[in-house]
Amino acid sequence: MTNNQDLHGRRRRGVMAWVRSGEPMIWLNGAAVSISVIAVVGLLLLLAVRGMSHFWPADILAVTVSYQGQSRELLGEVVDEVEVAGSQLREAGFELEGPGPFYQRTLLKQGNRDVLGTDFTWLIDEQFGERRHPEDVMVVERLEWGNFYGYLRSVDRHGAPVITVEEDAAAAWAALQSLVADTVAVRQQIRQIERVDIGAINYELERLRLQERRLEMDGALDAAAQADLAARRAELNARFQALQQDLYVLYDSIKDHTFSAEVADGRVIELPVAKVVRAYQPNAMGVGAKLALYFERLWEFLSDEPREANTEGGVYPAMFGTVMMVILMSIMVTPFGVVAAVYLREYAGQGFITRTIRVAVNNLAGVPSIVYGVFGLGFFVYFVGGELDEVFFPAMLPRPTFGTPGLMWASLTLALLTLPVVIVATEEGLARIPKSLREGSLALGATRAETLWRVVLPMASPAMMTGLILAVARAAGEVAPLMLVGVVKLAPTLPLDGNYPYLHLDQKFMHLGFHIYDVGFQSPNVEAARPLVYATAFLLVLIIALLNLAAVRLRNRLRERYKSLEH
Secondary structure, three states, rough: HHHHHHHHHOOOHHHHHHOOOOOHHHHHHHHHHHHHHHHHHHHHHHHHHHHHHHOOOOOOOEEEEEEEEEEEEEEEEEEEEEEHHHHHHHOOOOOOOOOOOOEEEEEEEEEEEHHHHEEEEEHHHHHHEEEEEOOOOEOOOOOOOOEEEEEEEEEEEEEEEEEOOOOHHHHHHHHHHHHHHHHHHHHHHHHHHHHHHHHHHHHHHHHHHHHHHHHHOOOOOOOHHHHHHHHHHHHHHHHHHHHHHHHHHHHHHHHOHHHHHHHOOOEEEEEEEEHEEEEEEEHHOOOOHHHHHHHHHHHHHHHEEEOOOOOOOHHHHHHHHHHHHHHHEEEEHHHHHHHHHHHHHHHHHOHHHHHHHHHHHHHHHHHHHHHHHHHHHHHHHHHHOOOOOHHOOOOOOOOOOOOOOOHHHHHHHHHHHHHHHHHHHHHHHHHOOOHHHHHHHHHHOHHHHHHHHHHHHHHHHHHHHHHHHHHHHHHOOOOOOOHOEEEOHHHOOOOOOOOOOEOOOOOOEEEHHHHHHHHHOOOHHHHHHHHHHHHHHHHHHHHHHHHHHHHHHHHHHHHHHHHHHHH
């Protein structure tokens, strides 16, 4: 009995000693850090795997599906496989033959939306017959109606048959590839003319209209001015007519190219080559060919415009808009934040009013971002933008120039949203600078402004960069305020182009965060859009990481440069 009491007593003392040693807190902190790291790495892996696998050319499955005595042939990519309880399927009205209790279901991307009415279909695996992967099945990526899956039968050029598969299957496939390559090249010429050449002419015509309007408002639209405007307008119209003739020729050169293909149920359909992005036969491709196509599709995602209501194509306009907005926001928020922090720390009296301002700044950091969006819409867009239109752009009225959401107001709203972060970080950096350095500089004859500019601010620059890093990380991921002050679902042109003044701050733009929201929650074709949500989210994380790494590298260089002054 005595020995047992001694044993329990030593155990109690041991546990209490372990608690008093502080080790439990160390274990708790370590566990919290481990969980955080696992969560972040897991999220990044999920985005990377789900997003990047979207560009891999998957094999096409051909299968006969039988249900209640009826059979049909299907072609498509296996997108997902899940296990479902038999009771759940029977409640949904399915008649099952297997023993259960669980059944495998497969999500098949069958494409051919213009033929079948839907891109995806869920099937129960017990309905499947023999699974085949025929090498001659092809995937055709199109500008409209999504992917097409089928078997090539013939290729026609200008309405006349060039070659059929029965004559020579390899030659027919080569003829289709050649025709698609020629058509893609013609489409690029058409795009250059429509977007760049005709776009520049339309921009110049609009500038002439505004010039005429301004002259009319000033009472200076005399006969000479009218003749000059008419001559310049006639020159632009002549160039426009010439480009339009070129467009007619280019459109005529590709409009009659078609190819015939057989879908899974045996119907033969004729499709225009002018709507084809690319065609390939994944079941006949080796690993090297698939890798080449994978990187081609990945590059298209990074460099091309979206299509099919943002569910296909690339995200280049959204990526460009995100980076442009973050850069403008950084340029706007840094001087305001630094000036405010310098005043609060270096010049303002440390009394009740200063403490109240600091509390207010700290509280601003916790205000919901949508509130900043409402403020930006009301103050920047309607009030400031409306006044700017009245003063500087009266010829444009009643159409607003800056009195409507745009890139500048979005950047300014986010600068206001991240301003507290920059102020707090900069002020903490200023507080860490020893007072003796300021006194030493003043004792050597430097003025207070010289001390601030040459000693204090350089030493506080790493803290400023820390605030900027935090501001960039938050601004790049914000979506709610941008929906009110400048971001749109689809912007036909970039805010930076070759037309004066080159950077169009009044223009609406696309954003990766809003693109994720739009594709993931507003798209009519959710299953088709899901891989793009993962890919775009992964791209957004990468861009934020790259911007942060650039800022961190700059901060570290500044820290090393002014490290000797701290000692």
